[in-house]
Amino acid sequence: MVNVTADSNKPQEKTVNMSPWAIARRKFFRNKLAMISSFFLLAIMIVSFLAPYITTQDISRVNIGQMSLEPGGEHILGTDKAGRDVFTRLLYGGRISLVVGISCTALVILFGTLVGSIAGYYGGNIDTMLMRFTDFVLTFPFLVFVIVLNTILFGIVDGLWVLIAAISLLSWGGVARIVRSKILAEKENEYILAAISIGCKPSAVIIKHLLPNVLSTIIVQATILFATLIVAESALGFLGIGVPQSIPSWGNMLTASQEADVLRNKPWIWMPPAIILTVTILSINFIGEGLKDALNPKSFR
Amino acid sequence: MSTTETKQAIRQDGKVVKDTLLDIRNLKTYYPVKGGFLKRTVGHVKAVDNISFEIKKGETLGLVGESGCGKSTTGRTILRLLKPTEGQIIFDGKDITNITGAELRKARRDFQMVFQDPYASLNPTQSVGSIISEPIRNFEKRNKEELKEEVLELLSRVGLPPEAYDKYGHEFSGGQRQRIGIARALALKPKLIIADEPVSALDVSVQSQVLNLLKELQGEFDLTYLFIAHDLSVVKHMSDRIGVMYLGNMVEIASNESLYAEPLHPYTQALISAIPEADPKKKKERIVLQGDVPSPQNPPTGCAFHTRCPMAKEECSKVKPVLKEVKPGHQVACILY
Numbered sequence: 001m002v003n004v005t006a007d008s009n010k011p012q013e014k015t016v017n018m019s020p021w022a023i024a025r026r027k028f029f030r031n032k033l034a035m036i037s038s039f040f041l042l043a044i045m046i047v048s049f050l051a052p053y054i055t056t057q058d059i060s061r062v063n064i065g066q067m068s069l070e071p072g073g074e075h076i077l078g079t080d081k082a083g084r085d086v087f088t089r090l091l092y093g094g095r096i097s098l099v100v101g102i103s104c105t106a107l108v109i110l111f112g113t114l115v116g117s118i119a120g121y122y123g124g125n126i127d128t129m130l131m132r133f134t135d136f137v138l139t140f141p142f143l144v145f146v147i148v149l150n151t152i153l154f155g156i157v158d159g160l161w162v163l164i165a166a167i168s169l170l171s172w173g174g175v176a177r178i179v180r181s182k183i184l185a186e187k188e189n190e191y192i193l194a195a196i197s198i199g200c201k202p203s204a205v206i207i208k209h210l211l212p213n214v215l216s217t218i219i220v221q222a223t224i225l226f227a228t229l230i231v232a233e234s235a236l237g238f239l240g241i242g243v244p245q246s247i248p249s250w251g252n253m254l255t256a257s258q259e260a261d262v263l264r265n266k267p268w269i270w271m272p273p274a275i276i277l278t279v280t281i282l283s284i285n286f287i288g289e290g291l292k293d294a295l296n297p298k299s300f301r
Numbered sequence: 302m303s304t305t306e307t308k309q310a311i312r313q314d315g316k317v318v319k320d321t322l323l324d325i326r327n328l329k330t331y332y333p334v335k336g337g338f339l340k341r342t343v344g345h346v347k348a349v350d351n352i353s354f355e356i357k358k359g360e361t362l363g364l365v366g367e368s369g370c371g372k373s374t375t376g377r378t379i380l381r382l383l384k385p386t387e388g389q390i391i392f393d394g395k396d397i398t399n400i401t402g403a404e405l406r407k408a409r410r411d412f413q414m415v416f417q418d419p420y421a422s423l424n425p426t427q428s429v430g431s432i433i434s435e436p437i438r439n440f441e442k443r444n445k446e447e448l449k450e451e452v453l454e455l456l457s458r459v460g461l462p463p464e465a466y467d468k469y470g471h472e473f474s475g476g477q478r479q480r481i482g483i484a485r486a487l488a489l490k491p492k493l494i495i496a497d498e499p500v501s502a503l504d505v506s507v508q509s510q511v512l513n514l515l516k517e518l519q520g521e522f523d524l525t526y527l528f529i530a531h532d533l534s535v536v537k538h539m540s541d542r543i544g545v546m547y548l549g550n551m552v553e554i555a556s557n558e559s560l561y562a563e564p565l566h567p568y569t570q571a572l573i574s575a576i577p578e579a580d581p582k583k584k585k586e587r588i589v590l591q592g593d594v595p596s597p598q599n600p601p602t603g604c605a606f607h608t609r610c611p612m613a614k615e616e617c618s619k620v621k622p623v624l625k626e627v628k629p630g631h632q633v634a635c636i637l638y
């Protein structure tokens with residue numbers, strides 16, 4: 001809190017015509033930890049999506065002659081028990097983990113916001129119906145549902161999309177509740193009455209007036225969700241029910257550590273995905289934290 | 302609705318309305334009170350309980366009463382921001398009590414509102430230009446330059462510099478924000494503006510500026526005001542006629558002069574006796590009301606005011622007085638008259 005007085009002694013910077021968003025952006029850019037995390041995450045994304053240009057190793061070809069090689073030489077991070085290059089699989093795995101994370105987050109936020117804002121704005125019976133449906137979805141057992149969906153849709157739809165659909169369908173409940181509660185509080189403001197009285201349609205009131213004012217909460221929720229969903233994907237991969245084994249993901253690369261021999265004696269097989277996963281999650285959380293500070297009008301930093 | 306068929310609306314009691322912009326008949330707005338495990342309605346807060354009045358074109362009707370008496374609810378119900386429980390709202394010869402959806406949205410361009418809290422009534426994520434142009438964009442197709450010109454014209458009309466166009470609400474003071482709110486209400490050139498305590502959140506020094514602005518605009522744009530306030534001096538300054546509300550009921554309506562010179566209802570008398578006198582030598586008797594305002598969920602039987610009335614008689618708790626004209630243009634709801 002000492003910083004606060006020091007900051008207020010600085011000459012006032014020009015704050016002409018700053019929208020609340022511009023102010024938040026500036027606050028975020030000043031947050032070092034969040035900025036470092038953002039660059040790190042960006043780097044991970046770029047490297048993952050450019051994987052085919054960085055490494056030319058085959059991700060799925062089993063090579064009996066090169067099983068469990070230690071790091072060094074041709075294989076920077078060694079090879080796994082099937083003789084596949086760990087570094088290559090790590091890059092391609094990042095692709096899967098990030099794609100699952102991003103698309104699930106997008107779907108979850110979209111659906112959760114839709115349900116939450118409609119329930120919150122209209123209230124009454126619509127609210128009751130939507131929120132009881134939300135409760136119903138929230139009580140679904142996650143693992144069982146994913147396994148069943150995976151089994152039913154196996155072979156019909158690409159495994160990755162089944163996973164994304166299953167995770168998204170089960171995870172929007174929390175967002176819907178948060179958005180609803182925020183909308184409930186926000187719609188008591190007189191500017192919502194003003195919006196109605198100047199002839200805005202209900203959809204315009206929600207999209208133009210309510211959502212921009214709860215967007216900060218939604219953005220922060222999205223970053224937290226992004227981290228959670230990457231972990232969820234990894235957990236499923238670890239258990240062997242996520243993405244098919246032929247496609248590497250950080251989660252199913254960790255499956256190897258289920259063997260005591262690998263866990264104890266061959267750390268190069270499971271450490272890289274574990275470390276990169278942890279650091280990625282950590283950086284996403286720092287970004288979330290930074291966004292929360294930047295978007296909170298009451299924070300000083 | 303049979304009332305909307307003819308050009309001149311006919312009230313439920315058969316009278317033809319002339320020169321009346323707004324005619325309120327037996328308006329009731331109840332808020333349901335939910336309780337118990339199943340959230341059933343266990344009672345109603347009678348925020349507006351059977352009030353009737355009319356506003357002529359071009360006049361200002363002031364509405365006074367203490368906090369929680371239903372003034373704001375009355376205003377919001379007239380604008381159909383709340384659903385009336387019963388009664389009729391006839392605006393400019395058209396019954397707007399039960400219209401909904403697109404029809405209601407279309408009707409809204411003729412009646413606008415200036416809100417009480419200048420800090421909560423502007424969307425913090427919108428620029429001033431966007432706030433003021435939004436009502437126009439909702440009703441008409443305009444190109445960008447025309448729209449901006451119109452907004453700048455409105456800004457100058459309410460006494461704000463053109464630079465305000467690109468700024469955001471949080472960069473202005475309370476009085477300036479209220480001017481933005483007034484510009485937004487004016488944007489559609491409405492016939493009626495309901496001002497819901499427009500100056501009660503402002504500094505006294507700014508209050509008079511905003512009040513005078515409202516008065517100037519009334520002449521210029523041919524406006525009719527329903528002016529809601531709890532400050533008697535503000536209402537006196539603004540209004541042609543004044544209605545006094547108590548616990549969801551209209552207890553007295555009279556012209557400005559008549560009400561201040563000769564208040565008839567005991568509640569009005571108590572209110573007016575509470576206005577501080579500028580001359581300290583002038584001694585006047587203050588009527589101090591005993592007790593609190595009863596709960597609007599369970600209002601007293603008979604006259605709602607009898608529990609605090611210094612002149613209450615026995616019948617007061619049995620007979621509910623109706624508003625009747627005791628002098629030309631002076632209506633009061635009290636069994637004493």
